[in-house]
Amino acid sequence: MKKKQFFFPLLIIALWLAPVLCYANQDSLLIKKNLASQLYKEAGKLVSQGRFEQSNQNLIKSANIKNELYGDNCAQNISTYFNLGRNYYIQNKFDEGLNYLKQAEANAIKHFGKNFPNIGRIYNLIGLIYKAKGDYEKALDYFGQGLTLLRTDSVRKASSIIDCHINIANTYLNQEDYKKSINYCNNLLKNRTNPALEKLYNNLAFSHSQLNNNKKATYYFKKFINYHNQQSNNSLDLGIAYNNYADYLFDNRQFDSIPKYLNLSIPIFKQRLGDKHSYLSQSYINLGNYYAFKPTTQTTVKAFQKEKLNNLRNALINYQQSIITVVDSFSKMDPMINPILKNRLNDNQLLDALNRKAQILALYAENIQQDDNKLAISYFHKAFETYELSTQLIHEIRSGFLSRDSKLLLAANERDTYQNTIEVATKLNQLTDSVFYLNKAFEYAEKSKSATFLAAVRDIEAKAFGGIPDTFLIKEKEIKQELAFYQEQIFNALQSLNPDTEKINYWKTEIFEIKKQHERLTDFFEQEYPEYYSLKYKNNVITIPEIQKKLDKDDALLEYVLEEPNTINNQGLLHTFIITNNHYELLSIPIDSVFYKAITTTQNFLINTNVYSTRKEDYINYCKSAYKLYEKLIKPAGSIINGKNLIVVPDDKLAYIPFDALISSTPDESKKMNFKKLQYLIKEYAFSYSYSATLLYDYFKAERTAKNNLLAINPTYTGSMLNTPQKDNLWATLMPLAGASQEVKEISNLISSHKLVGEKATEGNFKKVAEDYDILHLAMHTLVNDSIPMFSKLVFTKDDNSTQDDDNLLNTQEIYNMHLNARMAVLSACNTGSGKLHKGEGVMSLARGFLYAGCPSIVMTLWEVDDLSSANIIKDFYKYLHNGKSKSEALRKAKLNHLEEADAIKAHPYFWLSYVSVGDQNPLYVGSHFTIFMILLFALFLWFIFDLYKSKNKLKLQKRTKG
16 A cells, blocks of 8 residues: 555656656757757868868767767768768868768668769769779769769759769879860860869860970960969969969979969968868979979089089978878978878879989989999988889779779889889999899889789689688679670670660669679678788789799790880880899890880881782881890890790880891891891790799699690681671671681691581680680681770671670670680680780780680780681691690791791791790690600510519529529
8 A cells, every 4th residue: 555655646746747858858859959950060161261170070970969869871961971071082081081971872872762863972072082092993983973863953963063074074184095085175165054164174274285285285274274263262273273284384394483383372272271182292292393303504513513403402302291291190301201101191192202202312312423422322222212112002002993994004104113113223233232122123023014914813813712702702703794794785885876875874874883892892802801801912023033943944034124215315224134043134225216116117017917018128127127126135135045945024015026026137138038038036046925924933823624625616707808897797797717727627636626616616605615625726806906905806606596695706804704724725816915005014915814814824916817827837836735845835846837838928927926925835745755755664664573573583493493
């Protein structure tokens, strides 16, 4: 009874307090809502005052309150996260910005679906971050998808659409595709409805300046500056305009006005962005350039030298200041101190500043070397250390890119960094006589070659040994195949005169989603499988001592690095690393434009199909050029390489020249043309090639496990000389390869083979069985696409039952997605080794796809081959290969056979020099001499056993007789 008496008063009190508490709770919720709103509004005001950190703090507090009120991933935080992302982007804190923008995207998709137009604004800003990071392909993906979404609400999103267009134009500019940037800008300006498009004048000005259209560049720069002067004083865009104009003045050697415009830009950036930002860094770089390269005014030698050194010191100070502005925790003004690679605000800007600083440190060392050698060495040391820091940063930037195209652009742009590192290491080797720097020079020669391809191969190795389950690897393969499919659909559609834009936009959206899926899977691999991460991002290359252990006594490796002649004194350098199993050295030989002209002359002569119209003048020019190349490339190695098989790692345009086309002496010009008697280097050496020594010796080490011997492919084509190109029937334009069918038949007589010929030689049939064969022989036509190498194609037999996946046109990208167990692929087709030359990467050919797919050795062609001559050379190649010769020696003997049997016309290099052997050169077969030796050895063993048996029996008989 007492408990009930106690309970009722409590119940009455609770009922009386409930409305009070309810109203109190509502007041609390209202207070929190108002506080979140107030913090959000205040954050906007703080941004306008340039107080980004305080703005970020307000936005984060606002976001936390909203999450508490409405739950995690609430719609109310979409704009909050977007503004946080924008703030961090402006501050150059890109990773933080991306995190918030991706949270904004996730919230928007959850509440409004993936087609919500406002997501286009998020994608536009994400694209800007990737552009700032140098990942231009990914930036274009986001800008493109952003435009697609924004256009669904084009009235309210008009200004955002304009921003997206401007950002796309800027990205083309960053990709150094100046003509594309100009065309894109001009098309937008034709129907100008928004004054913001005036910002495109900057793109037009800079693009025209890079194309040396100085009159147009000046016109657009002035329009750009005038536009921003009219908009507002001290706007960021005005600071950018001043900075870009100073850069343009520098390119045109108009030094007098440069400081004026930079001194206008720097205060704007400091006022609007503070002391740490990439825009400010660029201004200091431009000031450094001004001091480093402005003409000296003194007339006496002593005064000239003093002014020159003073200018170089000022340049170093400005480059150091540039570094400080993009490294958050670094403030050392002494140019002899470098930052550690942490807390970076803008990797590309830092890389530029480090490279320029290193260049001037080396230049300063050269200028004081005569007066103070010891001090000069210390400056060379610091230059080398700074370049090493740059190359480390390049590796980290590349590691963050998923797109192959972005990696290729980085490799091209940073080729100079590696070359300069090699040059400084070479000088230190000469000054200190230290083997350490020679080894370093070789290390960076290796890192400068096929870096993107090497990274891709490392990724394959990492997946094989990184502990990733097969189910995930299968999923990734499916993603890559799906991506390749849609990319090819777009590529094919764009070949039409009237492409279906609706379909193309749909495919682009699919590609965008697939790439995001692939990115998420890659992130998962890296986070969950540390062994994979470690293997994928290792940056080591093979060393000279390691190569020496792998080289046979009859082999020599020649690795080249070309430094192109500059415009000032027309002088460059050819670095040649000569390595045998017991000797190595580095030769650095001056080269000029004559050397490059010799490369071009030799290549043009070799690929010219008008053999029967060869004039004596052409013959003499070829001989002179081929001999000049021999003098620079081979002759200096002298007795070190005599009698050896030469493994060549070419550089730049040298990749287009088969070295056995060079000649060791010039013919008598007074006599008739005689190609047969020329002293081709093939008569002295067997040549093979590799994209890099690291690829040759450190990868493809696993034993091949193919079940079958050789697969030969020979498709059917129905073309004739009377055919004209038919877009809808490619096969009717391709001539039958009469020699190829004979070639396949001859090979099958030598080696047990499975043949896919005629109607059976389809893409689908090839894909089904390719991984089961030890040797792949493809005698077929190719379609080389120099502009987009990944869409070069092998042409199989047309099949009426073909599908979109198997259209009987196997492109390079599809080959990349295959897994092969073959030890050798012979691409007996047209131009399989030719393609687009990428600076720092080499020739992007169809043949590279087979290496990537796991095949360690490729025999390929550098130009369109003569059908019948090719058949004979390949037949002899297989004959020598079957007899136990190495691939390079077998190919050499086959070519020499052709040369010996050829008439005056067929001795022309065009007919027999096209084939080259790339990669592993080990024999595939045991030779007949070895077989005979083993038979004799076995017979000797049997004789020994028989003799031993006879001796024992004789001994037993003697014992019995005595007994």
